[in-house]
Amino acid sequence: xxxxxxxxxxxxxxxxxxxxxxxxxxxxxxxxxxxxxxxxxxxxxxxxxxxxxxxxxxxxxxxxxxxxxxxxxxxxxxxxxxxxxxxxxxxxxxxx
Amino acid sequence: xxxxxxxxxxxxxxxxxxxxxxxxxxxxxxxxxxxxxxxxxxxxxxxxxxxxxxxxxxxxxxxxxxxxxxxxxxxxxxxxxxxxxxxxxxxxxxxxxxxxxxxxxxxxxxxxxxxxxxxxxxxxxxxxxxxxxxxxxxxxxxxxxxxxxxxxxxxxxxxxxxxxxxxxxxxxxxxxxxxxxxxxxxxxxxxxxxxxxxxxxxxxxxxxxxxxxxxxxxxxxxxxxxxxxxxxxxxxxxxxxxxxxxxxxxxxxxxxxxxxxxxxxxxxxxxxxxxxxxxxxxxxxxxxxxxxxxxxxxxxxxxxxxxxxxxxxxxxxxxxxxxxxxxxxxxxxxxxxxxxxxxxxxxxxxxxxxxxxxxxxxxxxxxxxxxxxxxxxxxxxxxxxxxxxxxxxxxxxxxxxxxxxxxxxxxxxxxxxxxxxxxxxxxxxxxxxxxxxxxxxxxxxxxxxxxxxxxxxxxxxxxxxxxxxxxxxxxxxxxxxxxxxxxxxxxxxxxxxxxxxxxxxxxxxxxxxxxxxxxxxxxxxxxxxxxxxxxxxxxxxxxxxxxxxxxxxxxxxxxxxxxxxxxxxxxxxxxxxxxxxxxxxxxxxxxxxxxxxxxxxxxxxxxxxxxxxxxxxxxxxxxxxxxxxxxxxxxxxxxxxxxxxxxxxxxxxxxxxxxxxxxxxxxxxxxxxxxxxxxxxxxxxxxxxxxxxxxxxxxxxxxxxxxxxxxxxxxxxxxxxxxxxx
Numbered sequence: 001x002x003x004x005x006x007x008x009x010x011x012x013x014x015x016x017x018x019x020x021x022x023x024x025x026x027x028x029x030x031x032x033x034x035x036x037x038x039x040x041x042x043x044x045x046x047x048x049x050x051x052x053x054x055x056x057x058x059x060x061x062x063x064x065x066x067x068x069x070x071x072x073x074x075x076x077x078x079x080x081x082x083x084x085x086x087x088x089x090x091x092x093x094x095x096x
Numbered sequence: 097x098x099x100x101x102x103x104x105x106x107x108x109x110x111x112x113x114x115x116x117x118x119x120x121x122x123x124x125x126x127x128x129x130x131x132x133x134x135x136x137x138x139x140x141x142x143x144x145x146x147x148x149x150x151x152x153x154x155x156x157x158x159x160x161x162x163x164x165x166x167x168x169x170x171x172x173x174x175x176x177x178x179x180x181x182x183x184x185x186x187x188x189x190x191x192x193x194x195x196x197x198x199x200x201x202x203x204x205x206x207x208x209x210x211x212x213x214x215x216x217x218x219x220x221x222x223x224x225x226x227x228x229x230x231x232x233x234x235x236x237x238x239x240x241x242x243x244x245x246x247x248x249x250x251x252x253x254x255x256x257x258x259x260x261x262x263x264x265x266x267x268x269x270x271x272x273x274x275x276x277x278x279x280x281x282x283x284x285x286x287x288x289x290x291x292x293x294x295x296x297x298x299x300x301x302x303x304x305x306x307x308x309x310x311x312x313x314x315x316x317x318x319x320x321x322x323x324x325x326x327x328x329x330x331x332x333x334x335x336x337x338x339x340x341x342x343x344x345x346x347x348x349x350x351x352x353x354x355x356x357x358x359x360x361x362x363x364x365x366x367x368x369x370x371x372x373x374x375x376x377x378x379x380x381x382x383x384x385x386x387x388x389x390x391x392x393x394x395x396x397x398x399x400x401x402x403x404x405x406x407x408x409x410x411x412x413x414x415x416x417x418x419x420x421x422x423x424x425x426x427x428x429x430x431x432x433x434x435x436x437x438x439x440x441x442x443x444x445x446x447x448x449x450x451x452x453x454x455x456x457x458x459x460x461x462x463x464x465x466x467x468x469x470x471x472x473x474x475x476x477x478x479x480x481x482x483x484x485x486x487x488x489x490x491x492x493x494x495x496x497x498x499x500x501x502x503x504x505x506x507x508x509x510x511x512x513x514x515x516x517x518x519x520x521x522x523x524x525x526x527x528x529x530x531x532x533x534x535x536x537x538x539x540x541x542x543x544x545x546x547x548x549x550x551x552x553x554x555x556x557x558x559x560x561x562x563x564x565x566x567x568x569x570x571x572x573x574x575x576x577x578x579x580x581x582x583x584x585x586x587x588x589x590x591x592x593x594x595x596x597x598x599x600x601x602x603x604x605x606x607x608x609x610x611x612x613x614x615x616x617x618x619x620x621x622x623x624x625x626x627x628x629x630x631x632x633x634x635x636x637x638x639x640x641x642x643x644x645x646x647x648x649x650x651x652x653x654x655x656x657x658x659x660x661x662x663x664x665x666x667x668x669x670x671x672x673x674x675x676x677x678x679x680x681x682x683x684x685x686x687x688x689x690x691x692x693x694x695x696x697x698x699x700x701x702x703x704x705x706x707x708x709x710x711x712x713x714x715x716x717x718x719x720x721x722x723x724x725x726x727x728x729x730x731x732x733x734x735x736x737x738x739x740x741x742x743x744x745x746x747x748x749x750x751x752x753x754x755x756x757x758x759x760x761x762x763x764x765x766x767x768x769x770x771x772x773x774x775x776x777x778x779x780x781x782x783x784x785x786x787x788x789x790x791x792x793x794x795x796x797x798x799x800x801x802x803x804x805x806x807x808x809x810x811x812x813x814x815x816x817x818x819x820x821x822x
Contacts, residue, residue, distance in 0.1 A: 025467045029501045032470045032544070036503045039541045040517055040534040047516040 101199065102131040102177030105152075106167050108159070110185025111141040117188045118150035124195040131176050137162040143185070165284040165291035168269060172279050181273040183314065190216055190313035197311035198273035205244040209278030209304030210295070213271045213312025214239060221317040223379055224386040227365035229317070235263055236308035246305040247429070254429060255440030261430055267296030267306065271314040278304050287422055289335030294424065301429055320413075322389055327413040329393025334400040334412070338421050344394040351391055358387040443510040447588050450557045455596035456568040457561050458810055465803040468499040472545035472562070473533070474555040477506055477513040480527045481694055483720045484573050487623055488551055489528040494795035502533040505542060507555045513537060547802055552576065556592035567805045570597035572618075574717040575609060579652065598805045600798065605742035606717050619801035623720060624791030629697045630727040632783045633705040634776060640671040642765065643703050643730065645712035645721045646691070647678035654713040654735065654756070661754070661761020662711070663687050668762060669769070675703060678721070697724075704728035709768045709775075711761070718743045723789070726750065726782035731775040733764045748774075750782040 055061055103121050121132060132152040136144055138159035147154050155174055172180055181198055201211030214233035217226045237243030245264050247257050257264055269292035282302050285294045300306060320328055336342040362383040366376055400408055401419045409417035473492060478485040492502045521535040544564035550556040553576045559568060580586040593614040600619045601607040607618040648655040663686045666672050674689035683691050710725040710732045718740060725732045734740045736753035747753035754764035768775045
C-alpha cells in the first residue's frame with residue numbers, strides 16, 4: 001500500500017511544480033510583452049519629441065512667430081484691461 | 097626612460113623669446129639625457145649667442161635653404177635622440193613637466209608616432225586669442241585629457257575621418273615630439289608650409305597613432321595690429337591653399353553666420369570669466385573686429401591665386417607676391433571622385449560583417465515545449481500589398497490568438513523606411529492584419545525570444561547572431577537564390593542556407609529542395625487563403641475575359657512568356673479580352689488590353705469572379721495569387737513544372753498546366769474556353785483544395801514546427817554545418 005501512495009505524492013508534487021512553472025512562464029511572457037510595449041512607447045515619444053523640435057525650429061515657425069504673439073496678445077486684452085482697471089482704482093477686486 | 101631626448105628649435109632672429117624658451121627647456125625634469133639642438137638660418141640679432149649660453153648644439157644653414165619641412169628633416173637627421181621634441185623660437189614650455197608629458201604620450205596607445213600639446217597664449221594676448229586657443233584645443237580630450245587619434249579603417253571609421261579630417265590630422269610643429277622610427281618611415285614633406293599638417297595626415301594614414309597631451313603646454317601667441325593680423329592670416333591660408341588645396345568657405349550669409357558663431361562663443365567665454373557690462377561690450381567689439389579680419393584674411397589668402405601679385409605683396413606679412421600651388425600628393429583616403437559616392441551606410445555592410453561564417457547562436461535549454469512562446473520576427477521593409485508580408489503578419493496574428501507573444505523587428509539595411517515603429521504597426525493593422533505585436537525599426541531593441549524567425553535572406557544574417565534565443569527558424573517563402581543572376585546576391589543568399597537554421601518552407605517542392613540540396617531540417621507549411629475576401633462564384637462568367645497576373649518586375653512570374661502565349665491566342669481566337677493586374681508600372685504589350693495596376697483585394701476578387709480564365713506563372717514557389725484565383729472559382733492556367741505539380745498535381749486536377757511555350761499557353765487557355773463544364777469542375781475541386789488550407793491550419797503547422805524544433809534542442813549549439821567547415 002505504501003508504494004502507490006508515494007507515487008501519488010510524487011505525481012502531485014510534479015503536477016504542482018508543473019503548474020508553478022506554467023505560471024512563471026506566463027508571467028515571463030507578460031513581462032516580455034510589457035518590455036516591448038514600454039520600449040515601443042519610448043520610441044514613439046522620442047519620435048514625436050523630435051518632430052516637435054523640427055517644427056519649432058523651422059524657419060516657417062519662426063517667421064510666423066509674430067502672428068502667434070499677436071494672437072496671444074489679442075486674447076490677453078480683456079485680462080489686461082481688467083488688471084489696468086484694478087490698478088487705476090487702487091482697490092482689491094471683490095471676491096465673486 | 098633612459099637614452100637621449102632631443103629638443104630641437106629652428107631659429108631665425110628669435111632673440112626676443114629665445115632665452116626664455118631655452119631656459120624653460122633646461123628646467124625640464126626627465127630621466128633621460130637632454131640634447132638641445134638649434135638650427136639657425138642666418139640670425140643676426142644675437143640668437144646664436146643666447147643658444148651658446150644655454151649649451152645648445154648649433155647647426156647653421158643658409159637662409160635660402162630653410163623650408164619648414166626640409167629643415168625639420170635635417171633636424172631629425174642631426175638629432176641624437178630617438179624622440180625629438182620640436183619647439184619654435186617663441187614657444188616657451190609652460191612648466192618643467194612639458195617634455196615629460198610629451199614623452200608620456202607615447203605610452204598612451206600602441207604605435208604612437210607623434211605627441212603634441214596645447215598652446216597657451218602669453219599673458220598680454222587679447223581675450224579673442226585666449227578663447228580661440230581654448231576652443232581649438234578643446235577638440236582633443238576636451239583640452240583636459242589625453243586623447244589618441246588614429247584612423248579606424250572600417251567604413252564608419254573612414255567616414256568619420258572624411259567628415260572631419262582636421263580633427264584627426266591636426267598637428268603643430270610649434271609643440272610636438274616625433275618618434276624617430278615613425279619619422280624614418282614617414283618623414284616631413286619638403287614643403288614650405290603646412291609641413292606639420294601633412295605629417296599628421298601621413299602618419300595617421302600610414303597606421304601610426306597621434307596623441308594629444310594636455311599637460312605638454314607651451315606659451316605661444318602673436319600680437320599684431322589689425323592689418324598685421326589680416327596679413328598673417330593671408331599668408332597662413334595662402335600656404336594652406338598652396339600645399340593642401342584648402343579653400344576657406346565663403347559667401348555673404350555663410351561668412352556672416354561664421355562671424356556670429358565665433359562672436360557668440362567669445363561672449364560665452366567672456367561671461368564665464370566674469371566680464372560684464374561696458375567691459376563686455378568693449379571686448380565683444382574687439383571680437384567682432386578680429387573675426388571679421390581673420391575671415392577676410394582666410395578668404396583672401398585661400399583665393400590668393402585670383403589676386404594680382406601687387407595686391408598679394410601688400411596683403412602678405414612676408415612681403416611675398418607669389419602664389420605657387422605645390423603638387424602635393426592627394427590623400428587616397430580623403431580623395432573625392434565625382435563618380436564615387438563613399439558611404440559608411442553601404443547597404444551590404446551587414447553581409448560583410450557577418451563573416452567569418454558561423455552558425456546560428458543559440459542558448460542551451462531543456463527542450464520544454466508546453467505553454468505559450470515568445471517569438472521575434474525579423475522582417476524586411478514592405479510595401480502595401482506585399483504578399484510575403486501578408487503571410488507573415490497573418491501567421492503572427494494567428495499565433496497571438498493562441499496566446500503566444502510576438503514582436504516584429506524591421507531590418508532595413510538600405511534605409512528604405514523612414515517611419516517610426518508605431519506608424520508601421522498602424523500600417524500593418526490597417527492594410528494587412530490587426531496584430532498586437534509591437535514593431536521596432538532595427539534590432540537595437542531586441543532583448544530575447546524563445547524563437548527568432550528570419551523571414552528573407554537578408555534577415556537571416558542579423559538573426560543568426562541575436563542573443564538569448566532558444567531556437568532560430570528560417571521561414572523560407574521562396575527559393576531566393578533563383579531571384580538573382582550569377583551575382584554576389586546569389587552567393588550571399590545561398591550562404592544563408594548554411595547557417596544552421598531550422599527551416600519552415602511553404603511548399604513540398606521548396607522543402608524537398610532545401611533538404612536535398614542543403615541537407616536542412618525542414619517543416620512544411622501550407623499557406624492559407626483569405627476565403628472571405630475571395631468568395632467562390634460559380635455564376636456565369638464573361639466569355640473570353642482573362643485575368644493575368646502581370647507583375648513584370650518580379651521575373652519569376654514569367655510575364656513576357658504569358659504575353660507571348662496570349663498574343664498567340666489572340667491570333668487564333670477572336671473575342672478574347674485581357675485584363676492585367678499586379679504591377680504599378682505601365683506595360684509594353686503586343687496586343688490591346690486593360691491594365692488595372694495594383695488594386696485592392698476586393699477589386700481583384702470582383703475580377704476573379706467575372707473572368708473566364710486566370711493566368712499566373714510560378715517559376716519557383718507557387719504564387720499566392722494562384723490560390724486566390726482558385727478560391728474564387730476561376731479556372732487557372734499555370735506552368736507545367738515540378739514546383740507547380742508538387743502542389744497542384746497533374747494538369748486538369750486543380751489547374752490547367754501549360755507547356756512553357758506560346759503555343760502551349762494558348763492551347764491551355766483554349767482548352768478552358770472550349771470545355772467550360774470541365775473547367776468549372778476543375779474550379780470546384782480547386783476551391784475545395786483551397787478551403788482545406790485555412791490560416792488556422794497554417795498556424796497549426798507553424799505551432800507544431802516550433803514545438804518540434806524546441807523539443808529537440810541542438811546537441812551542440814556551436815556546431816558548424818559541413819559546408820561551412822569546408
